Amino acid sequence: MDVTAVLAGQDLELELEVPDGIWFPDVEPTQRALREQHGIEAVVLTCVADDPITYLMAPIGAGVSTSDLTPWARTEWYGEALPWIDQHVTANGPWTQVKSWGLSNVLRIPTTDGDVYFKALSSASTRPDALPFLFANEPLFLQRASAARPGDVPAPLAVDEQRAWMLLPDLGTPLADDSDVAVWIDAVRNHARLQLSYAADPERLLTYSCSDRRLAVLDTALDHLLEPNVLTQQLDTTDQARLPDRAKQLRKAISELAAIGVPETLLHGDLHPWNLAVRDGTVLAFDWTDAALAHPFLDLVTFVKEELPLSADPRVRDAYLSEWEEYAAPTDLRRALTLAEELGTLYQTITYLHLVDHLSGPSRKAILGGGSVWLRKLLAVQDH
Template identity: 35%
Template sequence: MAPRSHLFAALRHPTEPRIVLLRSDREWRLPHVRASEVRVADASAIVDVFERRLGTRAWLLRQIRFGEEEARSRVEGVFELELVDPGWTLPAHARWVGRPELDRLRLKDEEHRALLDEYLGALQRDEFPAERPPWARPGWREHVETWLETEVARLGHRIIRLHQIKQWSISSVLRIETDGPCLYLKSPARLPLFVEEATVTATLAELFPGYVPTPLAIEAREGWLLLPELREVMGWGAPLETRADMLRRFAGLQRRTAARTAELLAAGCLDRRLDVLETQIDPLLDDPEAVARVTPDDVADLRSRADDLKEACRQLAAVGLPDTLVHGDLHLGNVAREGGELVYFDWTDACIGHPFIDLLALQWERDEADRAALLEAYLDEWDGVTAPERLRVAAKLAGVVIPLHHAVSYWQIVASLEPAAKWELDATHTFLREALARVREL
């Protein structure tokens, strides 16, 4: 049974460095709700429970703290929110509290005192880390809403309400409720952390129509991407034939992109080709932060096998498949059916690299027969590029290179996040362990 989530809100005053505390008998605490399991970045669920608790509209800025408390068998999250209605009237049992007042109050959750003291001090000094993304800062909602009002009006509609869907350190996703169709906005992290997703998506839609949703608008300076609603997302439970179709069609797209890699790099795709990956292995394994959650014995083994990892990159390159577009996060949650065809979205991790990097999803298939059938469906689309036995050699080598590619990705992502947010995407160790297991099998 999943532990219950205890969620707390640090609701900011519109103009002063204060937050709301609620009185409980003679003690004070942050607005608090209990909820069923809440996932990291699930802005919709988080905003919903606090709007009902506070009786006003709120906007999630970021997660201040989130994690499982094993000793208390619960998950606790503390979230920074701002008011949508600055004229909101405080309930009788609430007050605005700044850092000076905090010391004089008895807290129901005394373990929050140090956290609140640090947070309110930063508010008072108007201080925040340079790595904090724009959507996690006050004022961004008004900024993006102004642009959206113009673009939605251009489409012949008006906005009824903005709904937050996802909010974390690498992106913000909004659903725009209009007097017509629902639309979606994505504001992702950008170069050098991720691709210029708005520009890349627009370029892909132009070069390869039918494979990618066509943006309704982009704001290249801000990196904003406005998309139509994708009504039929495939999702994780799709049948085997759909999963095979997803891989077949994507391999066909990759083959078409092989002649356009220069254009895609110019549009903002990252360069993750095998010769680049090879140069990243030593810096990755030498970074104490990157290997902090790997056992000392495994770290030593990884470092001793660094040359084997590089050789796997060289051997995979020697098979002779062309560099192509790589999605970087290819799975059924990022695939929809539009007009009878599968389309691919969420191009945040798009890069130019070895095409077989996108076979990561096969590693999640539990049934060996299904995994073999899906690999066959993908490899069939590469028929004629090289001999079938060479394709199978490439697939085996890719088993080492795929987790290595993703270890580098997460290493670079985590290094770019503000200190308090690094835990959100701390998966480098998972992929390093997988790369080690695979290279041991060679």
């Protein structure tokens, strides 16, 4: 497929051939194509269009800024980030920009001990009355969680809490690529045990920068869906008219789920099989930007993927639920999971609704599209 690279400050527009099907935040193929096809080294400052994909790019040090909200949309930002990286790791080759969009910018740095990943996070808002930014400060979260639970979450090599920067070692290959059901079972068991380890002191998670998204908060957040907003305005009038009755069903589900007695604790928030990495038999979840204090079973909503049968394997599900038998009988736990599957559509819809206010351009469009998908799932789910 073709991607267009507009070189800032040079009035130059280049067509690049990249592999089919890339998603615009995955910028590494474009950076590589610019180097190999035109001999130019540059970084993506921002994606200005996603259909067809068009990037504004610039060499480091070119002194170029854009109107994009993200700090890495100006080349001067690299004058701060790259020296900080050099303070903590010694590269043995050139770094590569891996991912860049409105929420994060990721660079890969080769070292003698393996690849290291630099991740920077954004918290910019498009307007002063925006809904709260629900993302956690991931560097702070991982620093504190890895100190409290060594080996259970990735330990950063270095963090800058104020600027939301961190360095992480290579964690391995995605769980999605593993065909051994035993590895999948270990993954969900270990995740449940991590969640359980905070059950006795859940509010500690708030000091880790986790958002408070417990069921009572989720109930209140339902009000946002009953008001005019950028997601509901995309529904036809029939679906808009269904929202009040659907809200009543969801509130009933919230009450029933709370009554089962599974404690609210750590939630990853985006626990899908590509956000779990396998290395030397150990599985660790990464990308903890959605970390929250919430009902733990909501994590299985994003974990199960239709294209990955092992994610929905009853053995995997039952292994996860078995870790919670201290709090409820197996039949009640299965019921809790059913309710969580329904409420997970609400949880994700609310997440996307909040994120839209903090993005612009193709990043905003992508989040708006994702939120619409979750909202339609929310309306499609039948009352259980």
